[in-house]
Amino acid sequence: MRIVGVALFILLAAVSFGLAWLWAVSPGVPAPLRDAAGRLIPGSLSERVTVEIGGIPQGMFIQSADPSNPVLLFVHGGPGMVEFFMEQDYPTGLADHFTTVWWEQRGAGMSFSTDFPPETMTLDQMIADTIEVTDYLRARFGQDRILLLGHSWGAYLGIQVAVEAPDRILAYVGMTQTAHQLRYEIIARDPMIEVYRVRGDTRRVARLEAAQVSMEAGTSPEWLRLRNAAMHGIGARHMHDMDSVVTGIFLPMLRVRAYTITEKINIWRGKLWSRPFFWDDLIRDDLGERLTEFEVPVYFFVRAHDLTANPELSRAYFDRIEAPVKRFYVFENSAHSPLFGEPERAIEILLRDVMRNVRRN
Structure with a gap:
């Protein structure tokens, strides 16, 4: 009995320590931006905001070394899988050059809730939400158009937004662009x-x-x-x-201080809850048969041997696209997330090619 009591005490102590640690690393506050020497960057922006989008509260993180920089809206994958936490172990450096917005879509992460009707989880509503977020950012930062970067499911969503709202978009970047999942x-x-x-x-x-x-x-x-x-x-x-x-x-996400404990739980709840609403339509949709004409520049970032988004099929789709400018980039040393796997090259392309073409036009 004494051994059992000691074991139970150790177990309870471990659980208590774990819970205390989890509370300590979950204040729900993003870290301020610092330079290479660790100094706070004057005038920089690092915040989380909640905005009513499509009739419900939706959350986003906004980070920028200089809020006058071009706005880049990152449309995350999934459906329902947020990606801001990746900045912790795989920093992209986006905020050094762009006012970077990590929006968490309806039903995902900070935007997960059991209170809004499930019938609003439709592709049309997601497209409308993305456009509304875009309008919020345009108004807030005084920019006529913004850069749209979609990843995986977010690329499926984002490329449709680029067709629906070209007047709001500087250029579209599809990272591991899906064509026919x-x-x-x-x-x-x-x-x-x-x-x-x-x-x-x-x-x-x-x-x-x-x-x-x-x-x-x-x-x-x-x-x-x-x-x-x-x-x-x-x-x-x-x-x-x-x-x-x-x-x-899972474990790295627990260490991210920008989320509260409830939000960390909701990240996984949202991922499981969101996918069934979209998966069947996503996998059956052949974008190459219906979305090939664009009024904005189009850029694809693909991985050479991606098992999630086959690069040959993405290339076949890209070849059918007509756009003012279009470029196709292969990342040899990445998996499904070139921006996180090869951030220096991704940033170089965004600055050298994407933004230079935007300014030229």
Whole structure:
């Protein structure tokens, strides 16, 4: 009994310590911006705001070394997976050159709530929300147009906003741009299985082979349960050095001070809650068949061997696009997130090519 009592005491102490640590690192305040020497940058901006968008409160982080810099709106992936937390371990440097806005979409992160009607979780509403956020930023920072950067699901959403609201957009950047997601899923399956077969992971191979994905049936529940962990396991999901959702995303997210404890919980609730509203339409939609004419410059950032967004299919879609300017960039040393994997190159392209073409026009 004494051993049991000691074990229970240790367990309770560990839980109490863990909870105290979690509270301590969850004030819900983003860190101020500092220069390379650690000094606060005068006149810089680092804040979180909540704005009523589409009839509900939606949150965003805004960071800028100089708020007069061009506004860049980052449209995160998922559906429902916020990405501001990535700045902690994979700093992009965007805020040094842009007024960078990490908006958390309806149903995601700070914008998750069980109070608003689920029937508002539609693609049309998401497009309308993005345009409304754009208008808020244009008015607040006194800029006629802003730069739109979409990632994965956010690229699926963002490229449609670029068509719907060209008068508000300087240029559109699609990072790991989706074109026809179901085809991507089908193409990814066999190479992934082969990697695990070479490793001798027969259990994983058997599970992946039993998880069906096809043009006729779509993505089976078994495939959706396995795909993310399997891609992370071979460094082909979010980042090359991220081989686990737990160690690469869940635990680092707990350390991010910009979120409260409730918001950290809601990040995962939002991810699970949001995807079913959009997934079937997302995977079936062939953008190359309906969105090819753009009034704004279009730029694609792709990874050379992406299993989530096949670069050859993205290139085939890009080749069909007509735009005032269009450029296609391949990132050889990244996984699914080139901006976080090769930030120096991404920033160079944004400044040298994207913004230079915008100013020229």
